[in-house]
Amino acid sequence: MIAQHRSLTLSIRRWWRREDGSMTLEFLIFAPLMFFTFVGTLAFFDAFRAESINEKAAMTIAxxxxxxxxxxxxxYIDGTYGLLKFLIRGDAxxxxxxxxxxxxxxxxGANTTDQDRYRLVWSKARGTGAHVAITDNEAKTMLPKLPTMVHxxxxxxxxxxxxxxxFFNFGFNIAWTSADGTAAPPPDNILLTSLIFTAPRVGLAQTCFNNTTNVANRIC
Known part of the structure; x- marks a missing residue:
């Protein structure tokens, strides 16, 4: 019994120390993992690239x-919308x-309940119609998204x-949420959003909206 036990122990040790063999089994185990890692990296890179392009396009327009x-x-607004479509290209x-x-x-004053807020000057929307121009009531709620400024x-x-x-379902619904933030979108249709703000560089002239040549019709 002792000899058999010693022989079994030596056999196990020799088997454990062996370095010869075939790569077939290891390849079968790791090949799918490597494939999905490679494709997943490309998919996530392309998604973040599209998000970056979308944000940079909004920065350019602002x-x-x-x-x-x-x-x-x-x-002018139609021209900037055409520029947006040209820059992002992914969505027509x-x-x-x-x-x-x-x-x-x-x-x-101690008796006032007013708070800092934004008021609407003018707003224009372009696209499919899913997002309309800002109303004054909506502008009042945008303070958490925008900086505090001088009166x-x-x-x-x-x-x-x-x-x-x-074309790949790699859990994009975890990284992005829908516009209202209540539910994740389908992994094959992600809504990329951006909000860019900037102050006028020259003065108040470029913030005025006017479709006519009559100065009295301007909205500032």
Whole structure:
């Protein structure tokens, strides 16, 4: 019995120390893992690249408007919407909303209940119609998303929405949520959103909206 036990022990030790063999089994185990890791990395990289392009396109439009010295009109908004579609390319029908808001500081005094808030100057929307122009009531609720500014100062706000579609289901619904934040979108149709704000660079002229040549019709 002792000899058999010793022989079995030696056999196990020799088997444990062996370095010869075939790579077939290891390849069968690790090949699927390597494949999904590689494809998943490409899928996530492309999704984040699309999100970055969407944000940079909104930044470009906001910067363009902030440098404008003339009036903004519907033709100008149509042009910026065409620029947005050209830059993002992934979605042929993105949504865009350009707004100018005015910061209203709360009135001083112990008896007032007013709070800092934004008031609507003007707002225009382009796209499929899912996102309409900002109302004054909606502008009042945007303070948590925007900076506190000097009383009566203007702010140019550019918002974009575009759909990103992927052929791979790698849990994108975990990384992105729907526009209202209540439910995750399907993994093959992700809504990319951006909100970019900037102050006018020259003065108040470029924040005025006017479709006519009559100065009295401007909205500032």
């Amino acid at each position: 910067d363009l408007i902030s440098r404008e010295t003339g009036y903004i009109n519907d033709a 029908k993105p949504d865009m909303r350009v707004s100018v808001l005015r910061f209203e500081e709360k009135r001083k 009566d100062e203007r702010l140019i706000v550019v918002e974009t929405w575009s759909n990103y579609k992927t």
